[in-house]
Amino acid sequence: xxxxxxxxxxxxxxxxxxxxxxxxxxxxxxxxxxxxxxxxxxxxxxxxxxxxxxxxxxxxxxxxxxxxxxxxxxxxxxxxxxxxxxxxxxxxxxxxxxxxxxxxxxxxxxxxxxxxxxxxxxxxxxxxxxxxxxxxxxxxxxxxxxxxxxxxxxxxxxxxxxxxxxxxxxxxxxxxxxxxxxxxxxxxxxxxxxxxxxxxxxxxxxxxxxxxxxxxxxxxxxxxx
Numbered sequence: 771x772x773x774x775x776x777x778x779x780x781x782x783x784x785x786x787x788x789x790x791x792x793x794x795x796x797x798x799x800x801x802x803x804x805x806x807x808x809x810x811x812x813x814x815x816x817x818x819x820x821x822x823x824x825x826x827x828x829x830x831x832x833x834x835x836x837x838x839x840x841x842x843x844x845x846x847x848x849x850x851x852x853x854x855x856x857x858x859x860x861x862x863x864x865x866x867x868x869x870x871x872x873x874x875x876x877x878x879x880x881x882x883x884x885x886x887x888x889x890x891x892x893x894x895x896x897x898x899x900x901x902x903x904x905x906x907x908x909x910x911x912x913x914x915x916x917x918x919x920x921x922x923x924x925x926x927x928x929x930x931x932x933x934x935x936x937x938x939x940x941x942x943x944x945x946x947x948x949x950x951x952x953x954x955x956x957x958x959x960x961x962x963x964x965x966x967x968x969x970x971x972x973x974x975x976x977x978x979x980x981x982x983x984x985x986x987x988x989x990x991x992x993x994x995x
Contacts (some may be wrong), residue, residue, distance in 0.1 A: 832879020845875030
């Protein structure tokens with residue numbers, strides 16, 4: 771590594787987080803670390819501050835891949851990100867986004883993983899519902915394959931999400947440090963999230979019906995406000 775001309779760009783890929791600790795003593799002023807490893811975003815924020823004291827830049831890049839394409843959620847100083855754009859464009863054309871300061875890339879990727887787990891859990895519950903009904907002898911593997919190939923649900927949800935974010939200007943409000951804007955955003959989104967969660971649990975028993983009512987009242991209150 772010492773034979774590479776400075777300033778250097780060091781990529782840390784998934785599964786190699788421990789390597790960065792060994793390489794840190796070898797880093798020099800103006801070196802850039804692009805951290806694609808899977809670590810908690812708070813550790814990234816802490817490491818970014820430590821490296822900044824030595825004038826070393828840290829860019830965190832949450833990496834998601836489906837085997838064919840990959841997506842990058844990037845955090846770091848805007849000026850540094852600008853110098854790395856050719857690399858991001860080559861690695862993940864039109865599938866990367868600058869999320870904010872160091873730590874934000876790993877944070878957004880953590881949220882994405884939770885979404886992925888939630889979708890998987892919903893699929894498990896759906897398959898279990900078909901299997902436990904006892905009314906029909908359904909070929910579950912074939913059914914899952916048909917769902918995967920023929921369903922437009924995922925695309926529809928993505929389109930609705932993009933439309934909502936664009937029209938409501940949510941992105942700029944999320945990135946804002948204004949407490950009033952963030953509080954207003956939280957008030958706007960919480961009732962809908964509560965309703966989705968209540969509906970998720972309500973299909974497991976009528977005892978949670980009151981949660982649906984409470985969530986609906988929350989939405990009505992938000993609209994009237």
